[in-house]
Amino acid sequence: MKKNSIAILILLLVVGWGLYDYSQSNKGQSATTTQPQQTDGIEIGIKKGNRAPNFKLLNLEGEEVELSDFIGKKVILNFWATWCPPCRAEMPHMEKIYSKNSDEVVVLAVNVTSSEKSSGDVQKFVEDFKLTFPVVMDTDGNVSGKYLVYAYPTSLMIDSQGIIREVYLGAMNEDMMKKGISNMN
Structure with missing residues (x-):
């Protein structure tokens, strides 16, 4: 005993x-995350009502993409992996939403590359699913760690001012995405 x-x-x-x-x-x-100046009194964090923490990651072409690049547009920030069945199920819905609304809505897909067998799997996945929205690679897991992502997929609905309006754990379908987008400014 x-x-x-x-x-x-x-x-x-x-x-x-x-x-x-x-x-x-x-x-x-x-080093891979940067914080915008907090001038409006809204706390930077990962909860609903917080300003989403800014970050910079490389896309598949090796170019830097920063979350703050999309201020002025509604953003679906999606953390995913190629080996994740629910991620695979929601990608066609994400592509459909983005292709119909790309002038006002951005899907920013953050591949948690640190969980992948190879970064080549990500490129193949993007080609197989014919994804046209921005895909960035979290190669060291710092950004997914900062956002406390523990389930795949995890999506945050971020309004045009950079404020988190909703957090979804698990796969979303097109109707869920439409509802989330309609609840943002």
């Missing part, structure tokens, strides 16, 4: 240390 108690205590300490270490390492990872 004593051995089990000691083992459980050690396990709890290791898990606690791991969580602490993870949170501390994410604090110092600002």
Whole structure:
């Protein structure tokens, strides 16, 4: 009985240390994330009503894309992976929404490349699904870590001012996306 108690205590300490270490390492990872000036009193964060944290990632062509590039448009910020069945199921819906509304809505698809077998899988996926919206690669997992993404897909509906209006865990269909877009300015 004593051995089990000691083992459980050690396990709890290791898990606690791991969580602490993870949170501390994410604090110092600002090389790929940048914060806009907070001038309007809206807190920067990942909850509904927060200003979405800004970040820069490379797209498939190697060009920098920054979330703040899309201020003035509604954004569906989607975290996904090629091996994720629900991600695969929602991509045709994302493409349909983007192709019909690209003048006012951007789908910014953040591939969590750190979870992929190879970055070539991402290019093949984009070609297979004929995706035309921006796809960026989170190669080290810093951005998905900053947004506390623990389920794939995760999507945030961000209004034209950069404010998070809704957070969805799991696949969305076209109707859900339309409803989310209609609730944003």
